[in-house]
Amino acid sequence: MNQRLQLPEKFFRLAAWGSAGLSLLILVFMLILGRPLLGHDLFALVFHQPWQPDRQLYGLFPMLVGTLAVSTTALLMALPLAFGTAILAAIIRPGGCGRLLVRIVQLLTGMPTVVYGFVGIFLLVPRLRTLFGGGSGRSILAAALMLALLITPTMVLIFIDSFQRVPRGWQTAAAALGCTPMQTFRHVILPRAAGGLLSGTILAFGRAVGDTMIALMLAGNAVAVPCSLLDPARTLTSQIALVFAADFSSLEFKSIFLCGLILYLLTSTLTIALRLARPTVGYQP
Template sequence: MERITRGLLLLSALVAGLAVLAILGFLVWLSLPLLCGEGLTQVLSWRWRPFQGEFGILPMLVGSLCLSTTSMSVALPMGLGLCCFAHGVGPRKPAALAMGVVRFMTSVPTVVYGFVAVFLLVPLVRAAFASGSGFSWLAASLTLSLLVLPTVVLMLHAQFELIEQRVRLTTAALGLTRAQAVRYVVLPAARRGLLAASALGFGRAVGDTLVPLMLAGNAPQVPGSLLDAMRTLTAHIALVVATDSQSTAYLSLFACGLILFVTSVAVNLTLRSLNRSDGGRA
């Protein structure tokens, strides 16, 4: 029975690995016609004007990175604060209620976040700053931060619980309150959990399509401020995928997919290396 279990686990790991390699090979193969020769300079440029023969996707790449970074800069502190509140800083009943709300947020479809933000957040941004239509980097960033918040909170929550189980007797012997234990023991020991939560949250933000598609304004430009419209790689793929499958614009989508794939792998490998070095010092 043990051999069968090991064999099934090994088979599952091989299938998963081969699936990832197949996706990478598919994207590389279909990107080659555009990435060879002059096509590479067309794609790696700053202008998207398909009717004028300009197919630059760098503005969308910058848009994806900017939107994901600002979303995580909001979601990570909020998630960390909520976990600290739930694990000793706040009263038990409100803390349990807050965690219940976070768990419920994981079941809400992404389109609901976007739909509500279109009618509530976008008019608020437009009225508050009296600039533009309200469909902007800021509106998309705030909504996306709510979308990735449950991922961050639940990852940190699991890490906090694991650490608390290991240090419960020690903190009790030292006479520390729950809040003091979180501040002086749990938080310093949760650095690896913070890195993992950052990786998962960033990957969730980079890969989301509906929020930037509905709220960011979809302008293929590098935003100069939080009130400017922008377009991400995922939204760009959704917008252009309906074009002629033989056109250069359509082929550029595979380059977008390849960049998203490579960016995701690079972020995860970087965070994993940081995780190892941090674990070695812990």
């Protein structure tokens, strides 16, 4: 084989390792640009210092709490919704109306997040404001409600997939022993699908942590540590979006790379956990 003929394979290999290297390159860039802050007391920066740039305090603790509060609340709302919808679509009505439901859910996974944020501002926020009286209405609750709607479709699809992976023979065997469909589901399908349920939940949590627009538009972006669901909060992602216009050489600007570093480590840990939960599953766009 001559040299010219090997060109396509060389390109394929370069493309694969090049794009794989990109994920490491992102980490390296965050480390280089965030370096001036890495000299500070990192533990204090991340775990208790407040964010007061005018007093040279660049603590990210409020944003870390904000991120965790918004995404955990969203996950807690989305989980029962997704689980029930998956049961309906895969077990109770596997044909006709279940299939239609799956199609709708699939379509939902491709919807722009900024549209969810936009609708949230004009539909949800005013109603929350009148419902709970006072405040701006922009709160952890508002962001979590919209975020739940964003992550539910992904969860539903992975849950359905994990139900359907259970061998059909097992289900027929259970039916032959006199199980109703729901008993088959509870005793045969559910225990076997636990891994899939876990990976769907992890994936959804990762999406919730990484989403920027919904939290930025609906959570209120206050820099204090939130105490209740009705308090406004600022997430790590919003922090990056809000501060990036600062002077390039200021420490305030450098601190967003620390934000990025925390987010990167958080999401890649989730990705690795995902592979451990079910080694064969990849990221489903």
